Amino acid sequence: MSEPFGQYLRQKRETLLKQDRAYTVRKFAATVGVQPSYISKVEREEVGPPSEATIIRMAEVLHEDPDVLLALAGKVSADLRQVILKRPRLFADLIRQLKDAPDHALLRVVREVRDGQW
Amino acid sequence: MSEPFGQYLRQKRETLLKQDRAYTVRKFAATVGVQPSYISKVEREEVGPPSEATIIRMAEVLHEDPDVLLALAGKVSADLRQVILKRPRLFADLIRQLKDAPDHALLRVVREVRDGQW
DNA sequence: CATGACGTATACTGTTTAGTATACAGCCAT
DNA sequence: ATGGCTGTATACTAAACAGTATACGTCATG
Structure with a gap:
């Protein structure tokens, strides 16, 4: 570590x-x-x-x-932190959920969101 | 702020x-x-x-x-930080992508991942 | 052969973090 | 009217953070 x-x-x-x-x-x-x-x-x-x-x-x-x-350096950039801090429960859940997801799964989520079908 | x-x-x-x-x-x-x-x-x-x-x-x-x-308090818990720090590029992209996504979209992603069809 | 540029050793500093320890004034019930 | 519980004022601190300023020995080269 x-x-x-x-x-x-x-x-x-x-x-x-x-x-x-x-x-x-x-x-x-x-x-x-x-x-x-x-x-x-x-x-x-x-x-x-x-x-x-x-x-x-x-x-x-x-x-x-x-x-x-x-x-x-063990740090998370301030702008990322701000995003998380505005909706801590949602992002905490999401990140813990994605903890052990394989890289390709993360990439898929990123792409899905980018190509936004919300 | x-x-x-x-x-x-x-x-x-x-x-x-x-x-x-x-x-x-x-x-x-x-x-x-x-x-x-x-x-x-x-x-x-x-x-x-x-x-x-x-x-x-x-x-x-x-x-x-x-x-x-x-x-x-403006802090992100250590366990969340560890998850991000292990794959900084992927998580940085993901989080920035989700910055302005509405709550229901985040929830959908959380559910999708939980019910994992990877 | 000395004159720079190189990396580093050494000593010191202001600021922030994350509290402790003690004492004090106000109130309330007995 | 006093003993005990409130919250708070005051003074202090050890450790970590994020560096600065200066001086030193070594090496290559022109």
């Missing part, structure tokens, strides 16, 4: 670094808007994952899906 | 108090396992809502749905 946020971040950043010098710890930190030492500590998991806002800026810079990066 | 957790708690507790003396601030606090002064402050919104664990104990004592009480 560990949080491999740091490892994942480092791997992703280093992969991009191979093709683009803008992804050194220092440059990446500057682009994200934090100190290089902080990036270093986060990647080595000397400290926990950053705040939601910082993770979202990181996702932009890394061209990553913010929901995925947030998930690695 | 305020958080009426305190108001709600007070109203609920006082309603129960009318029928059962176990719901004074002091007795309720003792049952939940916190100090009376803390309950008082929470109810008057002098401080923010309690931790998830404390809210869940409150919900038990009040015979309330914990998801609802947590929602009033």
Whole structure:
């Protein structure tokens, strides 16, 4: 149940670094808007994952899906939370119901709703 | 966008108090396992809502749905979070898709999944 | 061979979270 | 008129969160 946020971040950043010098710890930190030492500590998991806002800026810079990066940090993005909090009973039921549903079932529901026949 | 957790708690507790003396601030606090002064402050919104664990104990004592009480505090319960975090992309899509769906549509999805024709 | 750029070690900080502990004033019944 | 129960005021706290600021040793290179 560990949080491999740091490892994942480092791997992703280093992969991009191979093709683009803008992804050194220092440059990446500057682009994200934090100190290089902080990036270093986060990647080595000397400290926990950053705040939601910082993770979202990181996702932009890394061209990553913010929901995925947030998930690695154990967080659910604020906009999703708002949706759930407005109708907690319905969404709680739904999510628990879907807990063990296979991926294709979820995808089917997503498509059904998108192509909305309500 | 305020958080009426305190108001709600007070109203609920006082309603129960009318029928059962176990719901004074002091007795309720003792049952939940916190100090009376803390309950008082929470109810008057002098401080923010309690931790998830404390809210869940409150919900038990009040015979309330914990998801609802947590929602009033702006929190999503840990078990729900885990479900989302395991498949962030799928659940993020799904939840955003369902954001503006009417209640009856959500209920339909819940039923469809429960009666599982996957 | 020194001058940058690199990642990291070290020390420190303000803010938020989630409460505790104690004391106090008002009321009500005996 | 006092003992006991109310709710609340006041002061304090330990731990976690989310970083900053600076200095250091290493390496490559021009």
